[in-house]
Amino acid sequence: MRKNFINQIMVLLITLSVLAGIYSFVIIPSVKKEEEDKYKNLLQEQTTDYLSVLVYKDKTILIPGTLINETMGDRFEIIKVPKFCLIDSSISDFSQINGMTLRYPVSSGQQIAFTMLDSVNPLKNGDERLKEFKIKSLVAETVSQGNMVDIIVKYINGEYDVVVPNIAIYSILNTDNIDDQNKRSVYYKDEKGYYTVLFAVNEVQYKDLEAAAQLGELETRLYISSGQMPSDKTFDYNRFPSQSAVVK
Numbered sequence: 001m002r003k004n005f006i007n008q009i010m011v012l013l014i015t016l017s018v019l020a021g022i023y024s025f026v027i028i029p030s031v032k033k034e035e036e037d038k039y040k041n042l043l044q045e046q047t048t049d050y051l052s053v054l055v056y057k058d059k060t061i062l063i064p065g066t067l068i069n070e071t072m073g074d075r076f077e078i079i080k081v082p083k084f085c086l087i088d089s090s091i092s093d094f095s096q097i098n099g100m101t102l103r104y105p106v107s108s109g110q111q112i113a114f115t116m117l118d119s120v121n122p123l124k125n126g127d128e129r130l131k132e133f134k135i136k137s138l139v140a141e142t143v144s145q146g147n148m149v150d151i152i153v154k155y156i157n158g159e160y161d162v163v164v165p166n167i168a169i170y171s172i173l174n175t176d177n178i179d180d181q182n183k184r185s186v187y188y189k190d191e192k193g194y195y196t197v198l199f200a201v202n203e204v205q206y207k208d209l210e211a212a213a214q215l216g217e218l219e220t221r222l223y224i225s226s227g228q229m230p231s232d233k234t235f236d237y238n239r240f241p242s243q244s245a246v247v248k
Contacts, residue, residue, distance in 0.1 A: 053081055060144055068146055086111075134213065151163045
């Protein structure tokens, strides 16, 4: 009786061992392979189609209200990304954003989408022309292409007038050197410490700026949000300050 009982126990143990072996070496690998194949196929489906998207590559953060123009094209690049990595309303070519303004900040490596942009162009009348001006201050060089600024004239007595409010900076003359801190080209300054800045101005703005430059130093004030109201123009072409107020 005892021998039969031991034999039964041995048969049971052998059977369990065989079942465990089958489960470990046949069933589990089979299930694991099925799961692996499932996720491999899913990943392959998602990555089969790579799509183009426009990405901002410059190190300088673009602030809200920045006007995008053709001089900024080298600050963007088109890359290929898997379809599942693409953001909604993505843009695939720089020409699609040229002339538009930013609603939100944009930093290096960020994909560009239509939801970030506003089609309102500060060049409202269409009669503007590009002209360079000598500017004394660029807000500690935080100003960059596309930023919205006020152009003010500062007199020697400390007073100032707003000459052209809420205008976009089209371009700033650069040198061949690189600013390691801001990761951009160093702005060019002449021997008198003036920057050369390009603006799109109409006839009235051109005359005002030319007159103001004879009366004081032109400076900029940077708008920090696209929602800020434009400043009031206070400079009057027909009303020059007293001779004691102007810079010779």
